[in-house]
Amino acid sequence: MIGYVTLGTNDLARGAEFYDALCGALGVARMMENEQFIAWGVPDGGAGIGLTKPFDGASATVGNGVMVALECKSRAQVDQIHALALSLGGKDEGAPGERWPGFYAGYFRDLDGNKLNAFIMG
Numbered sequence: 001m002i003g004y005v006t007l008g009t010n011d012l013a014r015g016a017e018f019y020d021a022l023c024g025a026l027g028v029a030r031m032m033e034n035e036q037f038i039a040w041g042v043p044d045g046g047a048g049i050g051l052t053k054p055f056d057g058a059s060a061t062v063g064n065g066v067m068v069a070l071e072c073k074s075r076a077q078v079d080q081i082h083a084l085a086l087s088l089g090g091k092d093e094g095a096p097g098e099r100w101p102g103f104y105a106g107y108f109r110d111l112d113g114n115k116l117n118a119f120i121m122g
Contacts, residue, residue, distance in 0.1 A: 005068050015111055019110075025081055026081065031043060031048065036055075060112055068114070072119060075104050078096050078105065082095070090108045092107075093108050104120050
């Protein structure tokens with residue numbers, strides 16, 4: 001249903017380093033890019049993630065209540081992605097743990113303040 005999610009950034013080069021590391025740890029690489037936009041994912045694969053400077057030239061801002069969830073293969077990978085995000089300068093929004101039976105997630109913000117989580121069901 002969801003093709004991809006795009007987040008805004010005020011520093012594409014800095015944001016790209018953050019997402020190169022996170023997406024690389026999830027086994028995904030850049031698949032499209034230009035001077036304004038970078039997308040990570042797999043052609044004909046699951047939903048990807050993009051990072052862009054706003055088209056209108058205004059500053060990128062964070063959407064209150066907006067969050068991107070990154071699906072992981074194991075609880076250990078959730079822990080790894082959360083720790084990696086924090087080591088790259090991301091901000092903790094909730095340590096990895098079971099939120100309810102069968103849902104394990106860790107929450108963080110990227111360098112521009114966009115909220116993400118790493119999660120696994122089961």
